[in-house]
Amino acid sequence: MREKFGVLICVWIMLLGNCLGRFVVEENSLKVTSPGSIKGVYECAIGNFGVPQYGGTLVGTVVYPKANQGACKIFDEFDISFKSKPGGLPTFLLVNRGDCFFTLKAWNAQKAGAAAVLVADNQDESLITMDTPEEKNASAKYLQNITIPSALISKSLGDSLKKAITFGEMVKISLDWTESLPHPDERVEYEFWTNSNDECGPKCDSQMEFVKNFKGAAQVLEQKGYTQFIPHYITWYCPEAFLFSEQCKSQCINHGRYCAPDPEQDFSKGYDGKDVVVQNLRQACFFKVANESRKPWLWWDYVTDFALRCPMKEKKYTKDCADKVIQSLGVDLTKIDKCIGDIEADEENPVLKAEQDAQIGKGSRGDVTILPTLVINNRQYRGKLDKGAVLKAICAGFQETTEPTICLSKDIETNECLENNGGCWEDKTANITACRDTFRGRVCECPIVNGVKFSGDGYTHCEASGALQCEFNNGGCWRETQEGKTYSACLDDHSHGCKCPPGFKGDGVNGCEDVDECKEKLACQCPGCKCKNTWGSYECSCCDGSLYMREHDMCINAGKNGKTEVSSGFIWAIILGLVVAGAVGYAIYKYRIRRYMDSEIRAIMAQYMPLDNQPSNIHHPDI
Known part of the structure; x- marks a missing residue:
């Protein structure tokens, strides 16, 4: 029986694998800006772990280690660090494929201070998606702590980068995720392919943790019409040759049409795959009914409440427990039961049939073969399920300038600036930094502080400019x-x-x-003057009690009686100046002011008395 079950599992995997399915490798652009010999744009495959910077770019220099080139060991053992220096560009670590999991390479690179990891393929082939390991011994806690982005590059590009680094050339690369997700309009449509099973190890735990953390943001986006969300559930069908086997009967409903693996992978205990299919169907029907009542966001409440109140581990993964959760949320239970239908009937279930059809990729989206999978604007998301990372990716799906407020809030800041200031410029004295966290990732951009614009590259320097530049540093x-x-x-x-x-x-x-104005003879040049240099200026004085006039650079001598004595030439100059001023004043008075006054006085007097030159025989009319 176990041999038949093994064959059954293999058939399930084949149905969803690359043999018959169409798996699409999600890619982003990699731009080499130096050296010139390999300058150009290349494609690389986004790893399905870490945090890709959807909607943004990351610039850095590539380092290829001389030891531990596969990054399968901790770099501390080799006393190697890849942390970027203050003001320097981030470090991208180039490592070889093979010998250990992709995730372990990324984790060791991250712990050593690298900002991203590039894995060079070891054979000439099409790019593949680097995924988290499936083995039981791969449940290490570090998997959920990987935050740096990762990318698989071709063997030929890897060889070119290694060659340039070996020759001592600086290799500068820009990783560009701006077009990794399409953003056609002002609304983002996304799907979440999930599972109600809570006994599948670390993947189930991290999936449920994501749902709980993301619920608030998802409901805000949905309620305000920014997004359209649809949950989905993967099911398999049992091959006809095994329809009447105990395995198919315990793992499938509707006569082998919709199946799921045993949660504990042990038929003799716990729940069966059949139970998982039914609960998945109940969650899909809950969404259908809630959506029809124009409250699709209630799905997030139901899933989180069900996981909390009805876990497998406590033997509460039942219909009765699920019904209580549904009733507490005020959703019509009879409509959900009607949607679920008869699970023993030899007929198709409309909801699960639609789920299987949706599993097949359409357009640019490949088949859904990985659980969990997030699809945003018909493109599969790559990276870890983390509230900030996923929200950033969803925000990248909006057209520029149409992002909702939540995309510009601190809720989805990446906090990359907290460590080493994100590799950006900063002035610790004035507490000014060029590092800024956004939903598209951190950017090194010279800031504007209190109306003062700082300009520079944002990485090595920023300088204040404009009218208020002197206020900062x-x-x-x-x-x-x-x-x-x-x-x-x-x-x-x-x-x-x-x-x-x-x-x-x-x-x-x-x-x-x-400047020593006295030494360089720039001041106090008059006879009898003496000069004393001061910081930023100078002081002049005169010998023998003389008074110094700085504006004229001259001394005025003082007599023996204490009264001021000046030279006769200076006195005559003053007298002459007064005479000239008096003459000019008299001329103005006589020829301008006096003439004007005379005419005014004559006009006034003419009003009150006859003047000699006026005629005396003026005729007055009778009154």
């Missing part, structure tokens, strides 16, 4: 205080740059040096 210019005086080389205007102020010399960035 003094615009990157020299500034110093001495003797109670502060001088700055920052140009606080619309120009950009640094210039030492008057009284100093230098480039204005690395420093400004005080």
Whole structure:
């Protein structure tokens, strides 16, 4: 019997494998920007673990380790670190395929500080999807802790990268996920292929954890009309040759049409695959009824509540427990029972038949063969099931500028800036950084702080510019205080740059040096003057008690009686100036003001008395 069951399992796998199915490898672009000999755009396969930066890009330099080139061991044993230096680009670790799981390579690379891992294929073939291991001993906790993106590249590209690195050339790469998901309109349609089974190990545990964490965001998106969500369930059918076997009877309903593997892979205990199919059908029918009542988001409540209240481990994975959950959510139980129908009948179930049809890929989407699988805008999502990662991918499915508010909130920040500042520029003194977390991943972009625009590449430097640039780190210019005086080389205007102020010399960035005006004879040049240099300026004085006039650079002598004595030439100059000023004033008075006043006075007097030159025989009319 076990031999027949083994054959049955093989047939199930063949039906969904690459032999008869059409599995699509999801790819993103890899752009080599240097060196010039291999510059170009290549395709790479997105790994089905870690967090791909859907909707965004990641730029870094490639490193090929001299030891542990398969990354199957911890790099600490070789005293190797791939953490990027402050202000430097992130590190992409290039490793060889083989000898251990893909996930272990990514985990070891991540622990060593790499920002992404590139796995070079070891043979010339079409790209495949790197998936998490299925073996029982692959239940390591690290699987859910992998956060860096991973990609499988072709053998030829891997050889070219290794050759360039060996020759000491810097290999710079941009991983681009902006077109990994289509974004045709203002609504995102996504499907989640899942299972009600909670006894399938780490995959079931992580799947249920994702549903609980993602429920809130999913319901907000659905209620506001931003998304259209549909849950799906994978089923298999029993080959005709085994229809009457005990295995098919315990694993299938509707006369072998819809089957699921035994949860514990042991027919003698626990629940059967048949129980799983029925609960999957109940969840599908719950969604159908809730959707018809225009409350499709209730599916998330039902699935999370059922997992909490009706687990297999507590022997509560039953219809009675499920019915209580359904009733608590206010959904019509009779409609759900009618949707489920007769599971013993030798006929098709419309809901499960539709599920099997939907399993077959259409258009750019391949067949669904992996559980769980998320499909966004008819494209299969790759990466771990994590609230932030999935929400980021869904947000990448919207057209630019049409993203809902939740896509711009802190709820889906990647927190990449928390470690090593995301490899971006920062000024710790002023607490300013170029690292910014978004749903599309962290970006190194010079910020705008209080209206001041910083410009630069975002990775190695950012400089304040504009009218307020001197308010932050003094615009990157020299500034110093001495003797109670502060001088700055920052140009606080619309120009950009640094210039030492008057009284100093230098480039204005690395420093400004005080100019000794006295030594260089730039001040106090009058006879009898003496000069004293000060920081940023100078002081002049005169000998023998003389008074110094700075604006004229001259001294005024003081007499023996304490009164000020000045030279005769200076006195005559003052007198001459006063005479000239008086003459000009008199001329203005006589020829302009006096003439005007005379005419005004004559006009006034003419109103009250006859003047000599007026006629005396003026005739007045009778009154």
